[in-house]
Amino acid sequence: MQQEKPNVKKGILLFILILGCFLSTLNQTLLNVALNDLMDVFQVSATTVQWLATGFMLVNGVLIPVTAYLMRRFTTRQLFVSSMLFLLIGTVICAVSPNFSILLMGRMIQAAGAAIITPLMMSVILIVFPIEKRGSVMGLIGFAIIFAPAIAPTLAGFIIEYVSWRWLFIGLAPLVFIVILLALKYLVNVSQAAKAKLDIISVILSTIGFGFILYGFSNAGSKGWASPVVLLSLIIGVMFTTWFCMRQMKSKDPLLNLDVFKNKIFTLTSLINILVTMMMYADMILLPLYLQSSRGYSAFEAGLLLLPGAVINAFLSPVTGRLYDKFGAKPLFIIGLLFVIPSMWAVTDLTASTSYSYLMIRTVFLRVGLSFITMPLNTAGLNALPKELGTHGSAVNNTVRQIAGAIGTAVVITIYTSQALKHAADIKSQNELVSPDQVASLSTMLGSSDAYYFMMILAVLALVMTLFMPPSKGIAKKESAKAASVE
Template sequence: MTARPETDAAPRTAPDEPAHVANGATVTSPRPAAPAPVEEPPAPGVAAGTATATPAPTGTTNWVVALMVLVAGMFMSVLDISIVNVAIPVMQNDFGVTTEDISWISTAYSLAEGVIVPASAWLGLRMGLGRAYIVAMIGFAVGSVLCGLAWDLNSMIAFRILQAIPGGVIPVVALTMLYKIVPKDRLGAAMGMYGLGIIFAPAIGPTLGGYLVEYVDWRLIFFINVPIGVVGTIAAMIYLPNFGGGKRERFDLPGFLTIASGLFALLLGLHEGEDWGWTSYPVMILLTYGVLALATFVVIELEVEKPLLNVRVFATWAFTNSLILIAVISAGLFGVLFYIPQSLQINQGLGAFETGLLLLPQALVMAVIMPLAGQIYDRIGARWPAVIGLVIVAWGTYLLRDLTIDTPHSELAWILAFRAAGIGLAMMPIMTGGLSSLPPSRVDGASAFNTVIQRSSSAIGLAAMTALMTAQQSQGYADRAGMMPTDTAGSATTSGSTSSMLGEYVQQSQLQSQVFDTSFGDLMLVTTALTAGAVLLALLLPSGRPAPSEGPRIME
């Protein structure tokens, strides 16, 4: 099947030149009674002669339909990350476990996903991108069913690990396929729609999860993936190409072991740093090993003939710069999504669904802005949408510094929506500009790096914010300890007065709220400075209308 050619597509060049590139393999246009053209050497990591044996298929299909299938899969896999966090307290009560134990439901998923993502590009090459996507969708739906049926904490952790394996494959394969089926001059609009799965899903998660947890049953946060998975799988079988597959590439085992173990160690150390102590031996060993393992991975990938991931993509500054900016945005997004609900529920006593409704406007703003941002990219490039968007994010983050328990909910919703507009405007142009700077043969590995950066930067950013918040709160409690009345507890004990005990409780609650608000304000100032620095990097992004498509992308 072939995508309908755009009217402004560039004409084909010489008769013997390739008609297009699909999955890094050269496909020539069939010509009757003419000798077969000389085949050019395949791109690195692509088996020779794989796609050239079959002439270009006939018939046309709208690439937008295939894009919608990919968006559905991405939405399902990313939504699961944020929606589960809302149900953690309820699951803790049902399973009868401690807060530290229940946190492994999220930790186990992150660790397993970090291990599988580096191998996703190889799996797509080995199985075929379309087939790998379908298998991952089915696997994710099955894993979701098992999680919904979990009977205790151990079974839930085991099923979350099984769910994370296909959950790590979906974003890498989906992004690679998007780049191969969408004409280059429409990538911005396509990425704007694709971004609904990356940014809109975690923003809408607290609202949907809050309603299910508060009014229905927490198990539905997993079962809701089943109909999406079934419909998405059927649509993928009908509309998605496979892009070949069956390439018996040698698996880079040393590279996989170093990057998988390195990411595992880093993520585990960051997740447990607050509980184990940031200067404790286990955390220091994990972080040190993680850094050394990742450095070893780079050395291995530069030497082996068939690398698991081509680290030479980092030699392209536009791509490397885009990853830095994506890391800054992801860290800030997930940090705010974590601490704002915590403040609303702990300090203000809001329920899960009420909190989700307050966060809903920012999700709706992203849903509107992101497709528009993609169209803007197609017209003027990545630089100015990214710069303007990051300026808005920095300004919105600065406004959050004065957040207190007395801040009107309408004002908070407006600030979050304003900040979300900046994220929606900047995120997809940055990602699209980075990927577009690479040759098609390197998109597979670049997609894996993109997913690794998004996931790891969220974890690293949240861990850094937690460490800063903890230090600030400890200092805040110490500074205010001398201001508390020293005879409050004694008077309550001596007189047995209920009013005295109530007064002590009120004072402690006020102190907790004040310390949290002050610490959160300091955290927002640091995040503002970091985002402002990212604006300078955004000025280095490519500008101008992207080059027109080299012709229709052909879907096998």
């Protein structure tokens, strides 16, 4: 099951998986700039419409821990085609939805399909490609994972402005259908299904635990940390997740094998992954917020500013993948963070005269830095694990990323909101003649700057952690030699 498959047409296999991953990731971020329009269309509040993003993330988050079991129980082809069918059914429901409830249901079905794609793809790579080539392959996957959210805001902004929000789904459906046809014809099984036993209690514990943690953090930004809903959600989430973890450690056949954390490199890359994901998600929320709230730019203009950096990031991903195979992870992380730290510092003093082009160049620098970190980070962590823990490592990686994204967004929105209120009070006390519009614009600007200070501290912390990482190049050679001697 775990041996390399010599007769697998790796090019076709990768193409289909990357295409599926691209559409899945595109779909996840496509609706972010459409939320304001959907509030007007369905006459719902901001809190209600936010469920289109929160609900998607919740379903994704609670299903990911189960993916390690699913990848043992079903074949590659069965899982991939099933996930794309969920994506297609959900997309069609969204496209024709007559009301908000049906639209939300469609999004939940889409999320069920999207949850399996990335962990499945990572596991296929671990099975099919030798350790010394995985960096290059992960780099190609990074192109899909990064390029999709890069073009999503601009594409969605254009479609909403000139056509209709329904075309976000109408345009996606035929592409997903084409991927399903390609998978049925060309996708081969690289792993065999086994009669794995499903631990129902662990599934319930992980669903409640991760579900409540994600729900708590995603509401903390809007409702505040003192909200009973937020506090209760986080307490329940932490209790059930702790119970889930204890059960996994005692089980002979765990749903999610936490032995992955016994590996120093995997644990370190997971911690760096949390910090990097927090920064990445927070920047994607904060910069458009500053541009639209403080500077009066449209959603389309905000999306357009993010586009060049994200496209460069996507195209650099295959390059950094090859560099990873040649030099290992540690030097790439250091180079990447030396780009990220100044990029965060560059926006800690935002003003009304901060130019659009300055912010665009700064975002390009940030994205260049992230391209040296994101995919090499995943590769280094998974390469450090023995093959039998690969699927579990992949599931843990994706679970960690989901929770880190929710935490990063919640924390940065909290800092932004609380600091903006504090600055508004200070501005009013210093000059009572300032208009409410000026107060709002200045306070949100200063609040954004303060939030970026916090993100710069996270980047410095990630750099300190990177210095403790052993050089993974030597480890990769050892693992490769070990694999060759076994075969």
